[in-house]
Amino acid sequence: MPRWEPDARQRLVSAALHLFSEQGYDATTVSEITQRAGLTKSTFFRHFPDKREVLAAGQETLSRLLTEGIAAAPEGATPLTAVAAGLERAAEAMTPFNRELGPRLSAVIATSAELRERDQLKHVGLAASMADALRARGVPDPAATLAAEMGMLAFKDAFAAWVRPDNEQELAALARAGLDRLQGALPELG
Missing domain, CATH: 1.10.357.10 (Tetracycline Repressor, domain 2)
Structure with missing residues (x-):
């Protein structure tokens, strides 16, 4: 995976919302969000402290x-x-x-x-x-x-x-x- 991807924040928000819709908020993990977005967990945590904060992006x-x-x-x-x-x-x-x-x-x-x-x-x-x-x-x-x-x-x-x-x-x-x-x-x- 590249070290930097454009629009990482938008990609994480989009991936999270799609997953929350598909399988529920509680059942969705940060790992699943980053996998869907094609990014790393460290990238996720550079943008958000936890998955709840994705919703306040x-x-x-x-x-x-x-x-x-x-x-x-x-x-x-x-x-x-x-x-x-x-x-x-x-x-x-x-x-x-x-x-x-x-x-x-x-x-x-x-x-x-x-x-x-x-x-x-x-x-x-x-x-x-x-x-x-x-x-x-x-x-x-x-x-x-x-x-x-x-x-x-x-x-x-x-x-x-x-x-x-x-x-x-x-x-x-x-x-x-x-x-x-x-x-x-x-x-x-x-």
Whole structure:
């Protein structure tokens, strides 16, 4: 096996998700993942501390993109306009690879309480990063927290719609529409 292969991280994620789907998360070993990916165990552990973290691949990048987008929003932008900028920045980075593996990832997570809990923690972490970016812009709480949570709801719904086979819309447009729907529902809360 070569010492270095391009796209090793993507290959490991793809192999892991396929194996998790075929034989279950608990029954899949790191050795099987690396064999399927055509890589070594040491390569796996350079990218991930354990097989659970394969399912959170890209979380740091997504967090960075969301917060960079919020930080780059025009001065004087409302909290939700800044969140929309973060969602757009993150959506632009999503590739066909993300779209292809999205449904498989959701299906694998649905099979395990441990994985569902890990997924919820991922969303909490992303929302916290967005709220911190809003606070850095001078948005006080609870507005920063609420806007960040709305952003995460919009992104989650948009991603689920984006990966559907019949969808023809871009992720950024879906996220913006979702955020607009949530904002429009606020007066209904009383």
